[in-house]
Amino acid sequence: MATDRAPAPPPPPASARDTPRAGEAPGYILSRGVLLLFAVACGTAVANVYFAQPLLVTVGQDLAMSPALVGSVVTLTHVGYGLGLFFLVPLGDVADRRRLVVAQLLLLVAALGAIAVAPTAAVLLAGMVAMGLLAVVTQTLVAFAASLAPPAQRGRVVGLVTSGVVSGILLARTASGAMADLAGWRSVYLASAVLTALLALVLHRVLPRHTGAPPAALRYGPLLRSTVTLFARERLLRLRAALGLLVFTAFSTLWSGVALPLSEAPHSLSHTAIGAWGLVGVVGALAATVAGRLNDRGLARWTTGAALALLAVSWLPLAHTRDSLWALAVGVVLLDLAVQAVHVTNQTLIHARHPTAGSRLIGGYMVFYSIGSATGAIAATTLYAAAGWGAVCAFGATVSCLALTLWALTREDARSPATEEDDA
Numbered sequence: 001m002a003t004d005r006a007p008a009p010p011p012p013p014a015s016a017r018d019t020p021r022a023g024e025a026p027g028y029i030l031s032r033g034v035l036l037l038f039a040v041a042c043g044t045a046v047a048n049v050y051f052a053q054p055l056l057v058t059v060g061q062d063l064a065m066s067p068a069l070v071g072s073v074v075t076l077t078h079v080g081y082g083l084g085l086f087f088l089v090p091l092g093d094v095a096d097r098r099r100l101v102v103a104q105l106l107l108l109v110a111a112l113g114a115i116a117v118a119p120t121a122a123v124l125l126a127g128m129v130a131m132g133l134l135a136v137v138t139q140t141l142v143a144f145a146a147s148l149a150p151p152a153q154r155g156r157v158v159g160l161v162t163s164g165v166v167s168g169i170l171l172a173r174t175a176s177g178a179m180a181d182l183a184g185w186r187s188v189y190l191a192s193a194v195l196t197a198l199l200a201l202v203l204h205r206v207l208p209r210h211t212g213a214p215p216a217a218l219r220y221g222p223l224l225r226s227t228v229t230l231f232a233r234e235r236l237l238r239l240r241a242a243l244g245l246l247v248f249t250a251f252s253t254l255w256s257g258v259a260l261p262l263s264e265a266p267h268s269l270s271h272t273a274i275g276a277w278g279l280v281g282v283v284g285a286l287a288a289t290v291a292g293r294l295n296d297r298g299l300a301r302w303t304t305g306a307a308l309a310l311l312a313v314s315w316l317p318l319a320h321t322r323d324s325l326w327a328l329a330v331g332v333v334l335l336d337l338a339v340q341a342v343h344v345t346n347q348t349l350i351h352a353r354h355p356t357a358g359s360r361l362i363g364g365y366m367v368f369y370s371i372g373s374a375t376g377a378i379a380a381t382t383l384y385a386a387a388g389w390g391a392v393c394a395f396g397a398t399v400s401c402l403a404l405t406l407w408a409l410t411r412e413d414a415r416s417p418a419t420e421e422d423d424a
Contacts, residue, residue, distance in 0.1 A: 030148045034206060035157060038145045039164025041199045045105070046138045046165050048112065048131055048192055049077055050172035054275055055185045062185065065121045076125055080132025082370050089139045089363030090227055093356065094218050097144045098207040104137040105200035112193035116186045138165060139366055143358040146351045148208070152296055155348045159292020162344050166336070170278040177275045227360040236353060239410055240346040241365050243304070245372040246403035250311060251339045252376025253396040254318065254332070255281075260381075261321050261389045262328075280329055281336045291341035295348045303345050308404040311338035315397035322389060342403075343369075 052059065052073050060070035091100055111134055115127035142161055149157035176188045218226070231237045258277070262269045294303045311334075318331030350365050351358045376399075383391040 030145070030157065035145065035160050037199075037202065037206060038141055038161045039167075041105075041164070041203060042138045042141050042161055043164035043166075043168025043171075044192070044195055044199060045108065045135050045141075045168070047168040047172035047175070048108070048135050048189075049081055050169055051176040051188050051192070052077065052128070054173050054177040055180055055188065058180060058185050059124070063118070063121045063124060069121055069125075072125065073128055077128045077132040078370065078374065080129040081135055082132075082367065084133040084136030085139065085363045085366045085370065086224065086227070088133065089136050089143070089366070090223050090360040092140045092143050092359030094223060097140065097147075097359075098204070098209060101137055101140055101144065101207065102200050102204045104134050104140065105196055105203070108134040108137065109193045109197045109200065112189045112196065116189040116193060136363070136366075138168075139362050140359060142347065143351065143362045144207075146347070146362075147355060147358055151352070154352060155292035155295030155300075155344070156289065157292070158348045158351070159289040159295075159344045162292075162340065162347065163289055166340050167282050170281040170336075172278075174275040174278045177272055181272070223360070226357065227364045230354065230357060230361060231364055234353065237350060237361065237365075239406075240350055241368040242406060243308075243342060243403055244346050244365055245368040245375075246399055246406070247308075247311060247339050247342045248369045248372035249376040249379070250396050250399045250403070251335065252373040253380045253392060253399070254335055254376075256377035257380030257384055257389070257392045258321065258328070260384050266322070267325065277328075277332065280332050283333045283336060291344040292348065295345055300345050300349055304342055305404075305407055307338040307341035307345075308400070308407050310334055311342075312397060312400040312404055314338060315393050315400060318396070319390065319393040 056070050056073060059065070059073065060067070088104070108131065111127050111130040115124060115131060118124035118127055142158065142165070145161045146154055146158050176185075179188050179191065231241060259274045261267070262274050262277075291303050291307070294300070314331045314334035316331075317327040318335070320327035321331070346365060347362060350361045354361060376396075379395050380392050383395055
């Protein structure tokens with residue numbers, strides 16, 4: 001099969017970085033400690049989107065909410081997140097990213113505080129929308145970290161930061177359930193508000209200050225239109241967005257549906273035990289760093305193909321979940337390794353295509369991620385009710401094989417990524 005591997009550029013000096021985006025600090029050294037801070041901040045912010053899932057019954061009882069209204073808590077949170085991806089994340093390409101990150105985190109603290117003290121369902125739901133909207137600071141941080149990294153190390157940097165995102169998503173349910181058992185559901189959001197405030201303070205001190213010329217002027221309307229234009233014009237962006245949609249459909253199919261067979265005989269696990277399976281999924285975070293290093297070596301296409309093959313295979317042990325928890329554990333590890341490898345590769349290639357439009361491109365890509373996540377969740381619950389766990393696994397395997405087929409039938413552009421400013 002033809003390969004699209006491009007010659008790797010010579011590595012820069014250890015203290016160098018690529019040409020800074022206008023308005024960023026030139027020569028900023030992205031140390032491992034700062035990278036860890038990026039990862040923690042990303043994981044903390046994105047975890048807020050998933051805290052509510054194991055708390056819905058308790059929240060509904062406390063605020064006297066109807067079942068339909070309780071169900072809207074998760075929906076409205078994701079609606080807010082989707083709006084933030086399109087309307088807020090692109091601002092990172094025209095604003096001082098340090099100020100933007102700190103401002104979003106402080107506003108997120110306010111939203112979390114409102115949720116923690118919500119006296120009525122209306123206040124809670126408004127807080128959830130605002131929290132979802134502001135939690136997209138995660139994607140602003142990913143684009144920020146990628147922009148600070150030397151080109152030859154960008155994959156590794158994106159991989160390390162994404163490992164924090166993965167851990168936040170998978171551990172959110174476990175942490176919120178355990179904390180709610182100890183101190184009530186409101187303590188979850190209060191603790192998150194305190195942690196987010198501390199992170200805002202630290203990031204304000206650590207992130208590079210605004211120096212040099214201000215970012216290129218681009219009005220808000222053209223800024224949003226340029227996101228659509230770039231994806232419509234460039235084949236690589238469309239391909240990677242399609243792969244992102246498919247792999248996150250598979251990811252959500254598993255994690256939205258697996259609680260159903262685990263809560264029934266023969267396993268009959270408690271909610272806490274089911275939530276603890278997120279700890280197994282965290283192993284997938286390891287794939288983020290490995291995939292990033294492979295991307296830096298010019299092996300993006302090979303990494304994608306191998307990961308998609310692994311994704312398709314993962315559904316074989318997952319299909320035996322009712323018979324064996326060991327089979328489930330193997331399937332979870334394989335699936336999460338595969339999904340995170342593809343996700344890191346997608347983000348690395350997308351950002352490298354137009355570094356000056358990194359926030360717009362990553363935000364646009366994550367819209368497809370959200371669509372895939374929603375599709376998988378709906379499909380998993382619907383298919384399980386209609387035909388059981390076997391149908392859920394068949395759907396997940398079909399989506400995974402479709403992604404692998406799409407990869408096999410396409411050849412990505414091997415030319416060097418564009419580095420010029422593109423505000424079309």
